[in-house]
Amino acid sequence: MVKEIRPAVVMILLMTVLTGLAYPLAMTGLAQLVFPHQANGSLIEKDGKVIGSALIGQNFSGPGYFHGRPSATSDTDPNDSTKTVPSPYNAANSSGSNAGPTAKALIERVKEEVEKLKAENPGARVPIDLVTTSGSGLDPDISPEAALFQVPRVARERKLDEAPVRQLVQQYTEGRLFALIGEPRVNVLRLNMALDGLKAR
Amino acid sequence: MTIEGWLQIALFCLIVTLIVKPLGGYMTRVFDGKRTLLSPVLGPLELGLYRLAGVDARREQGWVAYGTSMLLFSLAGFLLLYALMRLQAVLPFNPAGQTAVEPSLAFNTAMSFVTNTNWQSYVPETTMSYLVQMAGLTVHNFVSAATGMALALALVRGFARRSASGIGNFWVDLVRATLYVLLPVSAVVTLFFVWQGMPQNLAAYTEATTLEGAKQIVAQGPVASQETIKMLGTNGGGFFNANSAHPFENPNALTNLVQMVLIFAIAAALTNVFGRMVGDERQGWAVFAVMGVLFLGGVLVTYWAEAAGNPAFARLGLEGGNMEGKEVRFGIALSALFATVTTAASCGAVNAMHDSFTALGGLVPLFNIQLGEIVYGGVGSGLYGMLLFAIVSVFVAGLMVGRTPEYLGKKIEAREVKMAMLAILVLPLSILGFTAVATVVDAGLAGPANQGPHGFSEILYAYTSGTGNNGSAFAGISANTLFYNTTIGLAMFVGRFLMIVPMLAIAGSLAAKKIVPASAGTFPTHGPVFVGLVVGVILIVGGLTFFPALALGPLAEHFAMRAGTLF
Numbered sequence: 015m016v017k018e019i020r021p022a023v024v025m026i027l028l029m030t031v032l033t034g035l036a037y038p039l040a041m042t043g044l045a046q047l048v049f050p051h052q053a054n055g056s057l058i059e060k061d062g063k064v065i066g067s068a069l070i071g072q073n074f075s076g077p078g079y080f081h082g083r084p085s086a087t088s089d090t091d092p093n094d095s096t097k098t099v100p101s102p103y104n105a106a107n108s109s110g111s112n113a114g115p116t117a118k119a120l121i122e123r124v125k126e127e128v129e130k131l132k133a134e135n136p137g138a139r140v141p142i143d144l145v146t147t148s149g150s151g152l153d154p155d156i157s158p159e160a161a162l163f164q165v166p167r168v169a170r171e172r173k174l175d176e177a178p179v180r181q182l183v184q185q186y187t188e189g190r191l192f193a194l195i196g197e198p199r200v201n202v203l204r205l206n207m208a209l210d211g212l213k214a215r
Numbered sequence: 216m217t218i219e220g221w222l223q224i225a226l227f228c229l230i231v232t233l234i235v236k237p238l239g240g241y242m243t244r245v246f247d248g249k250r251t252l253l254s255p256v257l258g259p260l261e262l263g264l265y266r267l268a269g270v271d272a273r274r275e276q277g278w279v280a281y282g283t284s285m286l287l288f289s290l291a292g293f294l295l296l297y298a299l300m301r302l303q304a305v306l307p308f309n310p311a312g313q314t315a316v317e318p319s320l321a322f323n324t325a326m327s328f329v330t331n332t333n334w335q336s337y338v339p340e341t342t343m344s345y346l347v348q349m350a351g352l353t354v355h356n357f358v359s360a361a362t363g364m365a366l367a368l369a370l371v372r373g374f375a376r377r378s379a380s381g382i383g384n385f386w387v388d389l390v391r392a393t394l395y396v397l398l399p400v401s402a403v404v405t406l407f408f409v410w411q412g413m414p415q416n417l418a419a420y421t422e423a424t425t426l427e428g429a430k431q432i433v434a435q436g437p438v439a440s441q442e443t444i445k446m447l448g449t450n451g452g453g454f455f456n457a458n459s460a461h462p463f464e465n466p467n468a469l470t471n472l473v474q475m476v477l478i479f480a481i482a483a484a485l486t487n488v489f490g491r492m493v494g495d496e497r498q499g500w501a502v503f504a505v506m507g508v509l510f511l512g513g514v515l516v517t518y519w520a521e522a523a524g525n526p527a528f529a530r531l532g533l534e535g536g537n538m539e540g541k542e543v544r545f546g547i548a549l550s551a552l553f554a555t556v557t558t559a560a561s562c563g564a565v566n567a568m569h570d571s572f573t574a575l576g577g578l579v580p581l582f583n584i585q586l587g588e589i590v591y592g593g594v595g596s597g598l599y600g601m602l603l604f605a606i607v608s609v610f611v612a613g614l615m616v617g618r619t620p621e622y623l624g625k626k627i628e629a630r631e632v633k634m635a636m637l638a639i640l641v642l643p644l645s646i647l648g649f650t651a652v653a654t655v656v657d658a659g660l661a662g663p664a665n666q667g668p669h670g671f672s673e674i675l676y677a678y679t680s681g682t683g684n685n686g687s688a689f690a691g692i693s694a695n696t697l698f699y700n701t702t703i704g705l706a707m708f709v710g711r712f713l714m715i716v717p718m719l720a721i722a723g724s725l726a727a728k729k730i731v732p733a734s735a736g737t738f739p740t741h742g743p744v745f746v747g748l749v750v751g752v753i754l755i756v757g758g759l760t761f762f763p764a765l766a767l768g769p770l771a772e773h774f775a776m777r778a779g780t781l782f
Contacts, residue, residue: 021269022288022291023262024268027385028264033356033393034350035349035356037402039435042440043403044406044415047414049406049410053409055416055435057433059454063424064421065424066431067462068412070433071462073425091333102470103431104430105431105434108460109338110540110568112665113540114571114691114772114778115527116772117665117781117782118781124528124531128531128532128533139532139534142528142535145533146528146537147540149565151544151566152457152462153462155542177676178413195223195468197468197544199543201329201484206426207426
């Protein structure tokens with residue numbers, strides 16, 4: 015038993031050096047060399063300033079932008095560090111709502127969102143992804159239906175015709191990979207950046 | 216449910232099936248100590264490791280020595296990881312300035328990673344430094360998986376050898392699994408993941424000014440290198456809190472597909488290693504088939520339940536299945552598939568929040584773990600868990616015909632059946648025992664975030680996940696408390712090591728037996744009858760043991776959900 019202690023101690027130290035330092039550091043070096051953009055978080059810059067990551071959703075609340083999905087992320091309450099306050103799209107504290115299917119709070123929240131959206135675009139069917147929170151709270155995408163649903167509001171706010179806005183949505187809709195893998199989606203940040211460009215024209 | 220959804224599920228199954236034979240062949244060579252393509256590069260490194268650690272690679276160990284080595288190695292790893300977390304504030308690679316991890320959380324986390332559970336009571340991006348993520352957690356992602364593979368190999372050798380006293384050398388199995396299987400695959404896939412968008416850096420968190428002018432802090436880190444081994448080693452501990460639902464941990468549907476394949480790859484291929492080592496690949500395929508039947512059943516129910524959605528949403532005029540807690544890029548089908556895969560194997564990574572699944576959609580992951588994660592299962596632990604059920608099955612078959620049971624030419628006698636039952640009973644004892652305690656003490660009742668039956672399900676899931684060494688959660692539960700950190704930590708210990716010891720005892724006693732030549736009276740263990748029998752034994756043992764608890768949780772919730780009752 016005693017003679018087995020040496021291999022146990024030495025082996026965990028060796029494995030730490032090999033798989034815990036050499037491997038991740040070598041991978042970091044290689045990744046920075048070959049794919050620096052992705053390795054640093056697919057950051058998007060505008061006028062030299064980082065405005066976000068192409069992969070991470072942002073909290074759009076103004077009526078002139080397309081909105082992402084509701085987000086359940088939170089942050090520490092600035093007034094009381096033992097409590098948390100809602101902080102949508104907090105990319106330093108990813109989280110889902112973890113509300114179960116029979117949770118009163120969940121159903122009431124969804125109901126509220128549905129009513130708000132119905133008032134905004136009467137007659138159209140509310141897409142479910144626009145009223146449910148994502149798993150990460152950072153979902154960068156919405157479904158094409160959810161984007162099209164918002165076209166009348168966005169066009170109205172920006173005093174644009176609906177047609178070019180709708181066309182923009184179609185342009186920014188990503189289909190399934192090889193027409194099979196994944197789900198059709200629209201990256202909200204990219205769409206909104208293009209929308210700002212549309213305004214300038 | 217959609218055609219596209221089923222096609223993607225079919226594609227996944229096809230890829231896994233195609234991997235079994237080539238990877239199984241490669242791993243057989245690795246564990247038989249033969250030369251492989253990578254030997255010229257890794258051979259010297261391997262020998263260097265043995266020399267430094269003082270290991271004689273040619274020495275065979277009996278089951279007691281093998282088990283002792285494994286336990287000592289796990290203990291050393293546990294202590295080192297605990298120390299790293301407690302001291303992270305004064306160690307390098309800590310740009311976010313994380314402070315020392317609190318003792319009960321450090322205990323829970325160290326136990327979690329040493330046992331291949333990767334249950335996370337903490338929010339990684341606000342708790343762990345990059346050093347702990349790499350030199351602590353990533354290391355155990357490798358070695359706890361390698362340990363699992365070593366243990367499965369020990370049991371397989373028990374079947375394959377005759378009149379032998381040794382079942383291999385733990386150190387050699389550990390090193391070869393890490394060097395020849397886990398590291399090379401991880402290195403290649405890590406680069407692929409980075410290409411697809413996963414970060415791999417040591418930078419401080421990025422401060423962005425959003426399009427609307429708000430401040431957004433974006434967490435960064437060496438994500439991809441940990442992500443790969445998290446999947447390949449069926450570990451499942453996320454670099455971020457949201458795990459594989461986080462866009463940085465799983466940027467698109469292609470990375471999602473690769474992640475699911477990684478989860479199953481080694482466990483599925485080990486069935487082939489088993490077949491090859493006992494000299495009849497059909498035996499391996501029979502085990503693969505048992506796993507496949509149970510897996511497809513699980514996928515069917517989960518996908519159906521999630522696509523059918525929540526009746527409470529339907530009443531609000533919403534269509535399209537249950538999207539609460541799911542990401543748009545994965546949708547219903549890939550979220551349901553991922554949930555089944557991650558709990559069938561003992562991975563525990565999630566790409567959607569299981570807590571927000573419908574009642575029956577959430578029941579399947581729970582039930583998968585309770586069956587012992589033998590549906591492909593954890594790296595190694597899936598195979599040895601399944602072989603324990605195979606032993607019980609041949610025993611049952613033997614009782615039916617009144618003949619001494621045999622499996623692969625080895626007589627299965629009282630000692631093996633007792634040990635197999637001991638190992639199998641550990642699971643319900645820990646899961647139901649701890650759940651019962653937590654549902655009556657105040658510290659336990661303070662945990663659940665949801666009310667009604669779902670609250671009970673959260674507690675049940677926590678101990679199921681801990682004991683089963685899975686690591687996924689109904690994550691609403693507030694588990695970062697002294698009570699939950701301690702009890703779940705103990706459940707993880709019990710679920711891992713108290714199952715391993717009787718399993719190794721079986722390996723030892725089987726290895727010492729002679730091979731009985733097959734005769735006309737031998738029950739063939741490579742055909743559909745055997746497959747059906749094992750599936751039946753698994754469902755009856757699992758079903759009977761856990762049905763009452765499931766009735767109180769997800770089943771009660773299902774009927775409440777349909778009746779429109781809210782809590």
